[in-house]
Amino acid sequence: MAPSQKRKAIDDDFILTISDNEDNIPLEEEQEVVPRKKAKTAEQSNKQKKKNNKKSKKQQQTEDDDDEAAETKEDDAADLGIWGSKDEDDGAMDTEFQFVVDGQNEVDAEFDGWGFEGAHKGGVKGAGANGDKKPVDIDEIIRRRRERKAAKEGKTTTASKEEDKMEVDGDDEEEEDDMEEIDVDLDDDEEGVLADDAFGMGVGSDVEEEEEEKQDAKMGGVDGEDEEDSEGEEGEKKEGSDEEEEGDASDDDSVATAVEHPDDVQSSDDDEEGIDEEEEAKMKEFFAPEEENQPKKKGEMSSFQEMSLSRPILRGLTSVGFTKPTPIQAKTIPISLMGKDVVGGAVTGSGKTAAFVVPILERLLYRPKKVPTTRVVILTPTRELAIQCHAVAVKLASHTDIKFCLAVGGLSLKVQEAELRLRPDVVIATPGRFIDHMRNSASFAVDTIEILVLDEADRMLEDGFADELNEILTTLPKSRQTMLFSATMTSTVDKLIRAGLNKPVRIMADSQKKTAGTLVQEFVRLRPGRESKREGYLLHICKTLYTERVIIFFRQKKIAHKMRIIFGLFGLSCAELHGSMNQAQRIQSVEDFRDGKVNFLLATDLASRGLDIKGVDTVINYEAPQTPEIYVHRVGRTARAGRSGTAITLAAEPDRKVVKAAVKSGKSQGAKISSRIIDSAVADKWQAEIDDLEDEIEEIMQEEKEEKQLQNMEMQVKKGENMIKYEDEISSRPKRTWFETQEDKKKAKAAGRAELNGVRDKLKSKNEGKLSNKDRKKLDTMAERKQERTYKKGSAERAGKGAVLNLKKVVKKAGVKKVGRSAGPKKKGGNGARGGKGKSRR
């Protein structure tokens, strides 16, 4: 178990390494590397390194070996600084900070972004080989149907009828709206940000609808019934025994089910708005003093060379084209090298991964090597993210002998067990699979872990992961260094306590920014009653406006899949990415999109966090996500690393709350926000085209279902045969155990859903376990939205007076009744992992 030694007090001048074993020197060019003892000696080694590093030619010019030049450079750096010349160091990214994105001479010729090699090597399951489930190919179904149809009609054409039609339509369309893009001030009033009539402000809030409300409430089933549509985010719950048998068992066991919408319910950004005195005091107590995260001199760390990094690490950085640290890297690397706990936040696409990977690698260079030992664990909420993080780490460590193991669900347990037996230095995992190995892989021990990283930490600290995280945190040695990162990093102490941090240094780069400065945010307003035309709007956008390198986010798998069929029918090349797919399919989709084989990636929030796919030009939100935080992550898939990008959100009434928050936050940071007007007639025309295909869509779904059933049957037969053939071996395998019962798992899943969707339980807890009529109404509106019943008429409208009257009434009402802005229910304190009781392990 955990070694009992306590973390020593840290001398600022002394940079901790994983080991102080001086016999251990990095793999290559020994003479180049000076094992670090004191920061002062590192300065000398820097000079040596710089000499040998062609990459740093520029710096070399200014910082030659003589002290004078070095001083001049230091002054220059202090003037410019990564935080800008004029600023007081407020943590914001220098507006002049430039990512050096492409064209670096020494970037590995083969380097083309992060790949999924790790997953392929890790024995990705369900790839269609060895009798595994093959994906059912929608395009193939569409093609077959067309061929059949053509044969029936005596035609030989395989071209899409719809395509032809659209070509005819195309011309007038271009002339129509087309895309009157204007910079509209969405902030029509102080309070509202959006106009009173924006996004159907009145719809769904009319008292006269109470009757209907009750009626709807009787329909019930807002929760439960949605299980099937549930969102797959981490999807690790069923791992372990099930996974091995099922192959892709964890695909539908999501934590993050999209069920409810936070419309009119406090969102978490409300929670965090305005830190009260109590919280401030807690923060002061919890975090290390502010000065500890300040570099000694401004601009001190404006290059990697100045961070005393060893040559193999510098070479790794060079090989991926990182010449200059981003602000979060510049701030985090020196502090992390000291062994301090870190809570880090920086805008999406600003290089957080390297911010924690680089210091880890640097420290590992000096580890004792006689006995291979696993010292580092990096946990992420999704498999794709872990695979990507593994790729980044492997690439950055390409000039070292550091070993990695990728331990995520959906990849072969056996391969991972074999790798873990060799005690790799770093394990990159999703929580479920990590626990599985902790409990069931005999040769894997965690009592040697010295560093733990939680990537997308705010997500990991949510209720859905609570049990898993507690299990991990209480098992890992308490003396570890812990680092948390996210673009939406919470500073709320009660939440952070869970992570078992020890006086963490809080590093918030780009603190005033929530989205990248290079991002343009567009909103397409769907007025009341037009929500049912969403598909038409989307198709119009994808056919005529944003036609390549587009990720489209959906809240439900079901809708994403339907849209995938529609896209196929309209000749748009696309791939899906959600929790109903097995791991091989998920990886295939990302690869197809990354490699440009398809233009559109139709994804759920499984893909909203962390994915770094080069050259994504556009993110489309088919509807607003559940929370402003998820919005930030979704739109952060584009405009990364200094590149430009556009996010476009279809915003109807149910999206109002999140859109409002996004606009408000965007405006406050001076983001580029505009309203895109799309002629409703055009959207209607596309919608009509889609509606005409409704039967065909149904039939395709049916055909797909039958094909899947057939495949399942074949798999069952194969499984049965294997059972007979290898009965002895299979029955002699020790049964894998899990720390949670099925019941616990269900609860955790429900908690995850509630936290992500953030609504029903909060509402209930507000009112002693009961839902008020008003709250029920909100939930019903959400349920209605889910059922795709799109617009509910008010009594005025039913009486033929039109929606306007309704709206007026609401506006009038709003004038009388001031809507309060409460801080929202405060969550109780965390579990305190350090002091928490660990469940006994086998």
Ligand SMILES: Nc1ncnc2c1ncn2[C@@H]1O[C@H](COP(=O)(O)OP(=O)(O)OP(=O)(O)O)[C@@H](O)[C@H]1O
């Ligand atoms: N120092 C650097 N110089 C140039 N490019 C960099 C540097 N550091 C990171 N990048 C690039 O920036 C991109 C984003 O990095 P990364 O994925 O780590 O961002 P992130 O902050 O973790 O984003 P998210 O919050 O979305 O997870 C990557 O493509 C990476 O290659």
